Amino acid sequence: xxxxxxxxxxxxxxxxxxxxxxxxxxxxxxxxxxxxxxxxxxxxxxxxxxxxxxxxxxxxxxxxxxxxxxxxxxxxxxxxxxxxxxxxxxxxxxxxxxxxxxxxxxxxxxxxxxxxxxxxxxxxxxxxxxxxxxxxxxxxxxxxxxxxxxxxxxxxxxxxxxxxxxxxxxxxxxxxxxxx
Numbered sequence: 001x002x003x004x005x006x007x008x009x010x011x012x013x014x015x016x017x018x019x020x021x022x023x024x025x026x027x028x029x030x031x032x033x034x035x036x037x038x039x040x041x042x043x044x045x046x047x048x049x050x051x052x053x054x055x056x057x058x059x060x061x062x063x064x065x066x067x068x069x070x071x072x073x074x075x076x077x078x079x080x081x082x083x084x085x086x087x088x089x090x091x092x093x094x095x096x097x098x099x100x101x102x103x104x105x106x107x108x109x110x111x112x113x114x115x116x117x118x119x120x121x122x123x124x125x126x127x128x129x130x131x132x133x134x135x136x137x138x139x140x141x142x143x144x145x146x147x148x149x150x151x152x153x154x155x156x157x158x159x160x161x162x163x164x165x166x167x168x169x170x171x172x173x174x175x176x177x178x179x180x
Contacts, residue, residue, distance in 0.1 A: 022074035033091035033099050037154055048102040051157040052139040057096055068128045072135055084111050115173045122172040138165045142176035
């Protein structure tokens, strides 16, 4: 009676992702996001919660490879972080979903203007190794001064994302105040 060892499994934390040597390795997950949200909710300053999902990454991974999918995802997160977020307030919720806190009023206006004037930042086109890659992003946005309560800002942003993801909706983004 011989026993053969076929492999060894190592349990991982359920909110960590495999190392890719990109910006994705340096952003925090949901526990840190909830902690930061609690701090923002206790403050007096108005902030925006941007809940976004990069939808086409699974297809990119399947057709062009995971390396190109990770590169595309990390470059989009880097773009969003550089243009709209201060103090590294961007968090990975799941493989394709992210939450960012926008606390600067000028960046809030810039984000709204970029979205309203063409949505170019939600339809990303790039070339990697002579391969044309297109990514589609859906975004839900809620402000802490949206009614009924600033304590529901994260839930409201997620609801706006769900609304924006609906194929019957004509845009890839939605502001919670516009859909309620």
